[in-house]
Amino acid sequence: MRLLACFWDHARMSHRLEPLVIRHTRRLPLPSGPVGQGGVAARQFDAALLSVGFKLSADLMERLSGLTEGTVVEIAARTLDTVREMAGDHVRHNVYFVDFPANVPDTFDFWMWCIAEALADDASRDGTLARLSTGVVDLLTLPSYGSYQHTYAEMLAAHDELIAAAGDRMTVLHLGGTPDGEVTALYLAMAGSTTPLGEEGLRDLRLLAGACADGPQPEVIPVRENRAVVNLARLHAGADLLLDTVTDVLRLACALSDGDVTLTEPTRFSSLSRPLRRALLAGLDSVVAAAPAKLADVSAHREMFKRLGERLHPHEYPRWPHAADVFAVARGEKEARSFDSRIEELIGTDDIGGAVRLLTAAPGKLFRSLDRLLRMCRTQDERDAVVTAAEQAAPQVSGRVLLSVREHFHNRTREAGERRVFINRLGRAWVTADTRPPVLPPERTRLIAALDAETRRRLPEPGHLLIDPDVLDVALPLSGKATAAGLGVLPRGSLSPVDGELLRFFTYWKQTSHTTDFDLSALMLRADYSTLSWLSYTALTAVEGEHSGDITNAPEGASEFINLRLGAVRGAFIVPQVNIFSGEGFEEVEESFFGFMLRDAEQEGRPFEARTVRMKSELRGPGKVALPLAFLRGDDGRWQAKWLHLYLKGNPSSNRVEGNRVSVATLLRGIVERDYLTVRYLTDLMNDRATATTLWDGKSVPDGPVTYIGLERPEGLHADSLIITPENLRDLIPA
Template sequence: MTTTITTTTGARRGLAATLLARRGAVYLNESAPFPPTSALGSLAGITLLEADLLERGYLLSNDLRQVLVRNTDTQLATIGRVLLADIDAALGADRDHTPLFRSFPASTPTDTLALYVDRVLSLLLQTPEQPCVLCGSRTTVQPVDPCAHLVCTSCFDGADLSACPICQRPIDADDPFLRPQHHRPTAGARRALPDRLRILAHGGDLADRMADATAELTVLLSRTGALSPQDTDDLATLLDHAGDRTDLQWLPETIPGRETKARVLAWLLNEPDHYQSVLPAVTAHITTATDVLRLVAVRSGGDAGLVTPTRFTAIPRPLRRTLLQALDRLDVTLVAEDMRRHAQAWKHLAERLHPFEYATRYPKAALAVAVLRETALTGDVLSRTLEATARRVPAASTNRPKVALALWSSQVETALAEADLPRALTLLAQRPGELLRRLDHVLRTAGDDHAQNVLDTLEQAAPHVAPAVILSALGEIRTRTRKGTKRVFFPKGGNAKAHITADERAPLPDAAVDRAVSILTGEILRRAGRLTPVDTAVIDAGLHGVIAPFAERTASRALVTLPRGSELPLPDGRTVRLFLHWMESADSGRTDLDLSAAMFNDTWDHIGTCDYTRLRFAGSAAVHSGDLQSAPAPRGASEFIDLDLDQLAAAGVRYLVTAVFSYNNVPFDHLAEAFAGFMARDEDGNTGAVYDPRQVEQRFDLTGQARASVPLLIDVQGRTMRWLDIVRGVTGTHHAVHRHAHDLADLGEGLTGLFTSGARIGLGELATWQAAARATNVVVRHLDGSTAAYQRQPEETTADFAARIGTPLTDRHVDLHATEVNLAYLLRGDLPLAAGGEAYALHPAGLDARQVRLLGASDLVSALIPR
């Protein structure tokens, strides 16, 4: 028997872990049946493996269990060890999670100030071989290793502490001061299964694994927008297993995602020996000058999004010629336009490409660079070549001392500044995406008299725009009939930042907004109608709290892929336990991360905190596990906060914003590792292991140059969690949450207002539009388990059908257990689907990727490709 499970190495997970996360599949070669005695021995091993998986929130499917039972105990042990290692890495359960106070939350001090005073007095006044300055005991003071602080074993409980009580930094595990007691789960304690529970399926053998890897690669290559960091990592893993670079049958003719395309082309160019085979494919996929810039940036180890500057590496001559040839066959005006968007980067890249050396062979490429660099025309051979080329370009001007091009963006800005709407619309119609991005501005410029012209142009442009742009424009424009108070921007960058400012725009006329919404919604429905029709579709009403994905480039790598801004209910009667773990690297030095929570009332007034400055809020409403101030390898350090929602609500808390600060301003990406998340604990939260992987609902990485992360916001009274996944710009050191309370209030209020205003399309809305366009029957499942069925009527338009879904105007009752469902949009994959069906599920649960096509949130957007 051969197992195809491999361990994950480095920051990027291996192929087995990738397919495990994306498809819930384990790949094993089936072995011949063993004698009954051997099989009986394996049954015991499988039972142990099932118990270990259940402790992590996973179950074995029947088919996977049947394959595992054919293995010997030795083989089963190998399979189980590697499988559990991959799962533990995803959950963060492969790290030590001992808090400062081992019996947290019970042993967390009630008086944080008194604890601080005791620490300071011991540090300043305690001397060797002298009585304890706190209690007067003569024989209980001893130094701890390695910090050598003098600690009284009577005043500080070594059985409960995991670090030096004075400096709160880890000490030697064998130090006699430490007398750790092992805390085990209480027998009979109730421990519910997590919402993210997943049933693992047998994916097949080695050939099946490669086929599934190719299928997942195809999915990523079809995405229209920028991939999330986790999808980017998975793309690299899948490419490494795509096969020989000379066999490019898996490579599609077009790759709609620009950054994805750059990464794929750069991967093809990793082996210079294969240039002869791959260079034609590279040339065929380059359609803009920015494609060239992205490709070279990725090849040089830089950013495909072109957010951060890249130091370009040397470019071999064959590749140099290929890139110049690709530029030369494009419209020189568009090339010059693209170059100006990233002028500094292109000036540096031109030094590597040497376009003027090839000016006679690739004259248009040389002309575009000359326009960018404002090259003087001196009458030499190069100047004559540039002038001759420019004379063939209508938009070019060859008046010495330099050549120039009339660029599209300059013409648009001039037309808008001069209120020349006909000219602006003519130009914007040439680039439909830009029209939608500027729709609000253009409608305000047009006023009531010319709004109809704008909307007519919009109707002609909409069919040619990328789906993410349409969804963004629709969300924004439909909220513009009322005066806004704040605007929220998510600037393109290496971290997910939110910029909030006052909204000084006047509202738009109702009639103009209504028609714009009708045009954009109609276009979405038309595109959805081109997808494969089905008979019955199911939609979970709970998806209306989930936001369609946007700005995924900066999304955190997470256990559960939840789009930014999404709101989900929290389990009733359970404690929310926040957690943070980090480990220092050689470059970071001593690093102190702090897990914090800020509490606000209905009007966003700051009413309390729970962090290292205040370990308890309102008794046990919020309890901190203690402030560890360093995290040396290999153990690292962990902090926790327990939140009792009932007690928080009784204390007047409406909103709770969680945050992670780097106290001494060390960026997250300087650390060996850093991650955080939350788990839903049962009511008896004082029992059991402090870090219970079974109860982990979300775990996400802390990365990038950020020093402060704001991952989520809890509506205490509404019992919901909103996933923010935002970083904050902070300066200096000694960060504490109360010092940032005002900024956190503005952030929480601004983002809550944004995501509840309708300015971002909900995944439930998108699911409704797609189901209405594709299905004859649509069933809505409500949170209480009830259903409502809708059947398209003979004379009913798709738009009318979509508008009726979710209303009381229902049709006949549908028994889902007796109905073949072909399409589903679910919170949990607990609904049987017909073979070959499609399903989006936030938590896939028991959906089998071999039987059902599993969709990601981004796939729902990418499916709406333009004509």
């Protein structure tokens, strides 16, 4: 019985982690079960997948066809649930105007109709007349405004069936390895990532780390947040912790309290059991005992360490005196001068040479300080010393920092006084004048050459390089915070082609406990970023398209849509946005997401059709206005998507497109006019080592192994090929 229980526990764990594998790899772990005749069920499974824009690869179809029908049906049910959620098809998308985008009324006419309906209703007539007598009427007080006036079934009946088109999205699910092998491989890839993961990635890593605590571990975990999540699993499994700074222990304490391991937001530490307290104190003691200078790291998070000390009670454990020193420093009872303070003292006395010599002990800090140091240099000798130190330290700097600094100096050609965009790790953005003196061209050129040489040295031998041209303008994922979870989502700064006649945005939200009103809007801008027009609940129709109608309450979930005819758009930019008018924020609602669809003009169909969805991303960020992406018209008239992943602070309530169009245009200019390091940059460096480089034509693939880089994995690639798609694009970043 004990063996049977273990088997079922393992099966449940495999089924729980299977969606993670599908979402992150587009592979279905090797289906297993009794041998049978499952061909019919497999074809039905494939047809159901097609309705949401997915399909089975030939290998996966063959594998499923050899299993029993019941096994295939069980696998299909689980998989369909996963891919429907990926595309946003797991909820019902209704619209206020039942036959949207047809017959959407003029805004004023619609409001007058709502007033007429209110006057015709005995229950609302007197109140409406009283408000009208003041000259103002609140739309939210009108019974027919803001709530669906028909059922979901009635909306479906008002629309013809979608006509299939060659341009519909088709995401292939490939045959994976064994469930354990797929889970382990995904865990190793995410835990060992050279770039930080996003919120969803960290959440998934926590599940994977718990399942893989007793299995293979990555040789190195370079990202501190990832290490905290892995340490949490190791702590529960009784394994040794991976600690080399006191901040590693602080992050682990945050993980134990379900807090923010990035240390961006304060964590309310929960009460900890004695075994957990002992583990954390022993970890702090061992770190400081091995390197007392690491006490200096405490000052960066002094308040958090003080609060942690109140939970750990270090005075009860005299056997770990070095751990007590950590909290003495946090309370100001013991001095531990930080590395940064020593640097600032040298810079404050204009000792640039001394600062550079000290910074060589911390190559990452040196690279992050290069711009500032070069601006402060007074002589050519000082500038030469800074660049020489950077050249010598480059081999010790992480690949992510190398590329970030390379992108920074590539964009340091602007003149003083131009606008500068700041974006923090939460996606909050703001703009200010760039008052920095320029970095002189000789030093800038020399640094860029050194960074290119070091990056090229670290890149692997690609063999035959096979490249999908559409991936070349995708920005390198230097941080998982620069993107969002979802389907077809690319890192901030990426460009991707937009092919279709109709562009349709959608947003969905479901409130948790309070009445919540999200408003989908689209701003159309001229080439000089001035406002041309917009679509929103205050402007339901325009030359360019239609709005589906305002929904102001979402206890069961609500959707809003904007339909655009790209050929009719008069401006150079389209900027969709989601404004919080009232109620819960993006991080407080039960669920919220945004996406867009592309269709041919004659396709018809429902307002939401999963197989026309090109992108669906979660809306989880600070602020009151979300800017997921923008659309740019090129010189040739063709449209491209520019990925933003930004959140504006906005107002506490009543955010509208009319009120933020200036700030949106300013931010958009900063993003559009910045050059991001893209996949093209790395593939150009790889060309020197490739035995051959081929641009994939979307059809045939080489017979032998290749290094494939593209938006979607083609069928028929050699089994020994290295495959890079957006799901694992971080693997391109050299260690």
